[in-house]
Amino acid sequence: MVSRLAPDAEAIVQLYREGASLADLGIRWHCHSNTIKRFLVSQDVVLRRSRPKRGLDEAEIVRMLDEGFDAHEVARMFKVHPETLAEFLVAKCAVIASNPVRRRR
Structure with a gap:
């Protein structure tokens, strides 16, 4: 699956760096967010830390x-x-x- 993303590497990396989430990219490229994560790591992209969720009542x-x-x-x-x-x-x-x-x- 990761190799299927290779032709779109520039777009995926750029969108991620512009703030797109792993889930959003997964939806756009029809794969799981973990696949996007593995792909970004293979492209030497430093991943953002997830923000802690605030307690919402x-x-x-x-x-x-x-x-x-x-x-x-x-x-x-x-x-x-x-x-x-x-x-x-x-x-x-x-x-x-x-x-x-x-x-x-």
């Missing part, structure tokens, strides 16, 4: 959004980038979707 976020706060306002209140908040919400939705609540009869 799911219940508080949901409450604020239900009360009509804009997602940008909520992100600012939690001192995170709006994209970080969006990633958190998408991850939570994926967990909810994969574990649907059973209705009582």
